[in-house]
Amino acid sequence: MQVSEVILLGLYPTALCAAIGSDLARRIIPNLVVLILLAGFAALLFLMPLPDLSLRLLVAGAVTALGFSLFAENLIGAGDAKLAGAVMLWVDPLQVPAFLAASGILCGLLTLAAAAERRQMRARSAFGILAHSQSLPYGVALAGAGLLLHPFSSLLQAA
Template sequence: MVAGVIFLVFPICLALAALTDLFEMTIPNRIPAILLGAFLVVVPFTHLGWSGFGLHLAAAAVVFAGGFALFALNVMGGGDAKLLTAAAVWFGLTKSLLVFLIYVGYAGGVLTVLILLLRARANLVIAMGLPVPHSILTAKKIPYGIAIAVGGLASYAQSPLVMQALESLR
């Protein structure tokens, strides 16, 4: 049961966040809340202990501080900062968090370039009838929730919680 929650909640929440950010340019507050709540429910059933739990909360605090700074500088949206923080708690203050953040950075760079290319050719995209959400072509911001989801899904197998869940299944 615990392994099922670990394997399902994180990927489903990230996928939903990416989709809502793509189509609505917002990430509902309930998605980061579910991510954080599920983590808090699962942790007592893992072998993290208090120090491991503290390292996971420290990871969220560090990422929140960075996300808040980027939000204050108007570089990142509030929903993106909250989603990044809620995802970081699943990785803890470990090497897997760094891998996650690097993947998010690369995915964000590729996403930004692709969206800027689409916007530069918006008339052509519309004329060709390509199924691109209108908000992607007209908004002034980048739906970074997509990059967070790609980075999270690409690196989640390295998360300490997934490693423990896989070990418990053996």
């Protein structure tokens, strides 16, 4: 197995799974996960020709800027903004609409799950006080969409 295949089939999915686990457990996406995604993509630059590199960089930059705009408005966390930009490097530019749809659907499912959990907690509590965070783990939707689209990536065909 070549190094590029190890990165594509091992490092990328593992980093996304780590982001999902951490976001669910602690509502934090560690900077190390984002750095691993960035370093893995940088390593691919030296190991193989990357399709649509300039467009990937443009989309990732735009998504990062949008993410930090949403963070400034306190709509998402900084970890979500950083993760979104890093994941967009790995997503084919032509897959961006599918990525948005998949992450939107996953966000909707997370919202439904959180609402059901809150409803269940209110039923158990005499005072209706919620113990859990009011925020949604958007990193789960972002990383989940990245995992769903990964098998169809042009990066895998180029490796």
